[in-house]
Amino acid sequence: MLKNPKQAADSLMDWYHVHKRDLPFRGIDNPYFTWVSEIMLQQTQVDTAVPYFNRFIKRFDTVCTLANASEDEVLKYWEGLGYYRRAKHLHESAKRICFEMDGVFPSDLKTIESLKGVGRYIARAIHSIAFNEPSAAVDGNVLRVISRLTGYDQDLMKPANARVVEGVAQSMIEHAPPRDFTQALMELGATVCQKSPKCDVCPMQSMCVAYQTDTQGELPVMIKNTKRTEKTYHVFVTTHEKKVFLVRRPDNGLLANLYTFPQYEGDLKTALKSFESEFKVDVDTHDEAFKLDHIFSHQVWHLVVHRVELKDDSALSFVSLTDFPYAIAKAHLKIIDQLKVI
DNA sequence: GAAGCGTGGTA
DNA sequence: TTACCAAGCTT
Numbered sequence: 001m002l003k004n005p006k007q008a009a010d011s012l013m014d015w016y017h018v019h020k021r022d023l024p025f026r027g028i029d030n031p032y033f034t035w036v037s038e039i040m041l042q043q044t045q046v047d048t049a050v051p052y053f054n055r056f057i058k059r060f061d062t063v064c065t066l067a068n069a070s071e072d073e074v075l076k077y078w079e080g081l082g083y084y085r086r087a088k089h090l091h092e093s094a095k096r097i098c099f100e101m102d103g104v105f106p107s108d109l110k111t112i113e114s115l116k117g118v119g120r121y122i123a124r125a126i127h128s129i130a131f132n133e134p135s136a137a138v139d140g141n142v143l144r145v146i147s148r149l150t151g152y153d154q155d156l157m158k159p160a161n162a163r164v165v166e167g168v169a170q171s172m173i174e175h176a177p178p179r180d181f182t183q184a185l186m187e188l189g190a191t192v193c194q195k196s197p198k199c200d201v202c203p204m205q206s207m208c209v210a211y212q213t214d215t216q217g218e219l220p221v222m223i224k225n226t227k228r229t230e231k232t233y234h235v236f237v238t239t240h241e242k243k244v245f246l247v248r249r250p251d252n253g254l255l256a257n258l259y260t261f262p263q264y265e266g267d268l269k270t271a272l273k274s275f276e277s278e279f280k281v282d283v284d285t286h287d288e289a290f291k292l293d294h295i296f297s298h299q300v301w302h303l304v305v306h307r308v309e310l311k312d313d314s315a316l317s318f319v320s321l322t323d324f325p326y327a328i329a330k331a332h333l334k335i336i337d338q339l340k341v342i
Numbered sequence: 343g344a345a346g347c348g349t350g351g352t353a
Numbered sequence: 354t355t356a357c358c359a360a361g362c363t364t
Contacts, residue, residue, distance in 0.1 A: 041360040048350060048359085082348025085363080119362045139360045159343090186360055195358070196353090225344080226356075254347065296348055330349065 001150050001164070005171040008149065008207055013176050015203035016184035019191070021046075024054055026183065031105035031130035032063045035115075038122045038129075039086050046190065052081050063105060066091060067098035072326055075257060079327035084256060089117025107131050128178040136169035137182050138162060141189025147220035148193060151209030155223045228295075232302040233263040234271035235335065237289070238310060243318035244336075246328070254299070259324075260332045263303065275308075282311040290338060294331035305335055 002008060020026070023046065025037035036056060040049040056077050060066035066074065071091050078087035093115040097105060106112050113123035124137035138146075143156045146165045154161040173181045192198050197216050199205055210216045238245040238261075246259040262278070264271035272283055286308045294301040310316075321336060328336070 038360065043347090043359055043361060044349080045351070045359050080349075082350090083362090085347065086361095089362085117362065121361060125360070137360085140358085141360065183360095190360080224357095227345095256347095294348095296346095298346060298348095 001152070002146075002168050002171060004207070005168070006175040008204060009172040009175040009181065011203045011207070012172075012184050012188060013180060016180060016187060020183070020187055021191070024050060029130075031107075031126060033057055034126050034130040035105065035118075035122075036060075036090070038125050039090050039117060040081065042086060042122070043083065044081065048081070052078070060094075062103070063094050064098040064103045066094040072257070075327040076325060079258075080330055080333070082330075084258060084327070086117055088256070089115075092116050093118070105130070107133075109133070109135055125182060128173065128182040130179075132177065132179040134170075134173045134178045136166050136173045137186075138166045138169055139186060141186040141193075142169055143222070144195075144220050145185060145189045145193045145204075148197070148210035148216055149204055149208050151213060151215065151219070153215075153219060153221050156220050157222050157224055228298055228300055230300045230302065231265060232304065233265055234268050235261050235263045235303050235305045235332075236271075236275050236286070236308045237261050237305060237335070237339065238308050238313065238316065238318075240313055240316075240318040243320050245313075245316050245318050246324075246332075248326070249329075254296070255329045258327050258329045260329050261305075261335060268304075268306075280315055281313065283308055284311045285309040292331070292334060292338065294334065301331060303331060303335070305338070 025033055037049070037053055040053055059077060060069060069091070071088065074087050074091045075084060078084060096115070097103065109123060109127045112118060112126050113120065121137055121139050124135040127133045127135040128137055143162060143165055146152065146168050147156060150168060152165065154164070156162050156165065169185065188202070188204070192202050199211050199216065202208070205211050210219050245262070247262050249255050249258050249260060251257050262275055264274045272286065275281070276283055286306045289305045289307050292303045292305060294303060
């Protein structure tokens with residue numbers, strides 16, 4: 001599939017040593033930090049994850065510090081980063097490492113992959129980056145680089161085809177220091193072999209099938225489902241002396257355990273009744289303040305935000321938003337921002 | 343195997 | 354503006 005994996009690896013490594021970015025999770029010999037960074041970087045841009053990573057490891061400096069924290073505090077440090085199950089799994093796995101593995105991060109590939117929230121890619125990324133073992137790790141960057149390099153045009157959303165790409169990466173990693181190679185391949189994908197590739201500055205140009213056949217724009221082939229369901233919610237904002245009424249979402253599903261203003265699907269009248277019934281209150285007045293759309297990967301929320309006055313709010317417990325110790329869903333952080341403006 | 347799971351950036 | 358993309362994993 002790749003004629004000369006050693007030559008390809010050599011070219012890549014020469015380029016990497018000159019062009020690698022200086023990132024906070026790079027060059028740190030600490031499997032725990034590597035793990036945290038890989039979890040944060042899942043489906044997330046480097047620029048987005050970096051400040052979260054810095055804050056997170058400053059507060060949770062060891063795996064046992066993380067293990068001994070509350071899940072709610074971990075979630076708070078994840079607020080705004082998305083895919084909140086990552087934080088839950090990270091915390092759960094930290095407890096396992098701290099309390100069942102004497103706080104020593106596992107170095108065995110199978111054990112690493114057995115951690116909650118760690119799949120095939122992240123396990124192999126940790127194995128190679130943190131332990132310098134030759135396990136090729138294939139993420140979206142690597143799929144793009146290798147499919148173009150080899151001219152591989154099969155649907156990479158199929159695991160069997162992605163495994164073919166992993167085989168090519170594996171044939172290369174055996175000719176380079178694994179720790180650097182894994183990061184180099186992703187670095188090339190992130191900074192050169194992007195969706196619109198910069199072939200003029202690519203160290204692999206001379207051996208790239210896509211470049212030679214001018215098919216960079218057609219690779220990689222990834223057939224994905226982009227269906228998105230739309231939902232309309234009425235959101236009820238109740239305040240009491242600069243405090244607000246928030247509710248905690250269920251501990252499973254979308255935005256699990258995060259806080260939001262109460263929100264209900266359906267028409268306004270039904271939504272108001274649901275609100276009154278759930279919290280045993282009587283709505284005195286309600287005014288529509290504004291509308292807000294929030295887009296998830298698989299849903300769209302159309303939020304209709306109302307300011308609500310209750311006849312008697314003594315049954316509710318209001319909270320201050322300054323130093324609120326629990327994570328709030330981004331859509332509702334946007335609502336909070338809007339309300340301050342109004 | 344397909345669907346659920348967040349958010350921000352970009353063309 | 355819409356659609357896609359970004360260091361994927363779980364059920």
